[in-house]
Amino acid sequence: MPVYLYWGEDDFAIANSVKKLQAQVLDPAWLQFNYHKIAADSPQAIIEGLNQAMTPVFGMGERLVWLADTNLCHQKPTEEILSELKRTLEVIPDTAHLLLTTDKKLDKRLGSTKLIQKVAQVKDFSLIPPWKSDLIAAQVKQVAQSKKLKLTPKAIATLAESVGNDTRQLWNELEKLKIYQGDSDRVLDENTVSALVLCNTQNSLKLAAAIKDGDIDRSLGLVTDLINRNEPALKIVATLVGQFRIWTIVKLMQSTGEKDNKVIATAAGINNPNRLYFINQEISSVSTQQLLAVSPLLLELEYSLKQGAEALAILQTKIIELCLVFTSQTQV
CATH class of the missing domain: 1.20.272.10 (Zinc Finger, Delta Prime; domain 3)
Structure with a gap:
């Protein structure tokens, strides 16, 4: 009974994880029969999704039912929904996958949240706070390694300052650097990153420093550059x-x-x-x-x-x- 709960504000990271799950469980030739994305913001939609998850697979591959933007984990459900969850979650076939996503924080006091957490693989996609530079740098390093892109420690630090906690921009900038690297095995340094990457977050940090120094002219120049x-x-x-x-x-x-x-x-x-x-x-x-x-x-x-x-x-x-x-x- 594979059940997944993805939550958090990082919609880009959630979308990437959903794509990986789709590639893992679905047969492209039978996609239209075995893949269902449902906007789960109403009781009827939730019940429809649970019923779809119980439906046998048609053809090859497995079934994926995606309850998108669900309110199950941050709004108290009706007794009917709670009863349906109890009845369904533990008997979903092994060939079916039920995915729930929400950009809101989970309310762990809710009975529905407790039920889902008992059986689901829960992944937190909260954005890293912009002041936690060490965690942002670790994220940069991890994504770069997944793309087989070699960066020096200073290049990682520069990229982290440049993109901040914006994972979409991080992936885009790493794609750009990967194209620049080509088939070579060279390690890219901070000078290459600075030349190719838009350094908006870095400039925002420079703006903070200029404000702290009371430098009005420099601060106004930096903020104009950022807006432009x-x-x-x-x-x-x-x-x-x-x-x-x-x-x-x-x-x-x-x-x-x-x-x-x-x-x-x-x-x-x-x-x-x-x-x-x-x-x-x-x-x-x-x-x-x-x-x-x-x-x-x-x-x-x-x-x-x-x-x-x-x-x-x-x-x-x-x-x-x-x-x-x-x-x-x-x-x-």
Whole structure:
């Protein structure tokens, strides 16, 4: 009874995993008979999907029933649905595969979620938080290896800074690098990556540094460049939030007298405590009060963008305000 539950915001990674599952279980010649994708946002659709999963395979290969965007794991189901789940999940034929996907976090309190988790292979496709650079670098390395692409450690770091947690862009950029590499067995370095890859996230991190330095001209130039490259404004803000979050937590913990780098790194979501050496250099010239003043301004910026404000104009306005925070010389 193969049952799968894929959840998380990374729709590109979910789509790739679905394709792999399709290739694994379906016979292309019998696709139209044995593959069913159902928008599972209603009780009728869910029952239809469960019934399809119980239907014998027609022809060759196996059967795949995909309940897409299901609400089973974040909305309380009706008693009819819960009863049907109990009746069906444990008796699905071995030749049938039931796949459920959702971009929302699972509500593990629900009876339906508990039932599904008992029998399903559950995979978490949540996006890596943009400030967890070590995890992003590990993801870059893993995907590059799957494409048999050799990158130096500095090239991996550069690519991680460039694409951030955007797996779609990561795959696209690695495809580009693979084409560049051709049939050769050479290892690509950071100079090659910098020349071929759009470095939007890297520029967002540079923007955070320029704001922290109170450099208005450089900050405005970077944000204009990002918008001209079609970088989503909310993604720029997410990167700023992540970077300033790390700086603020580290500064706060140090100001309270904490000296254990492992404790500080854990609180800030940093996998490698050795990074604190460089972070300390980055925040040595700013105060705790200045860093704490950033969060409300970023929240206002995010709210304005979600309310439909013109991206470049509101970004420029708020970035000037953010830069002015760091013109104060008060140190704590």
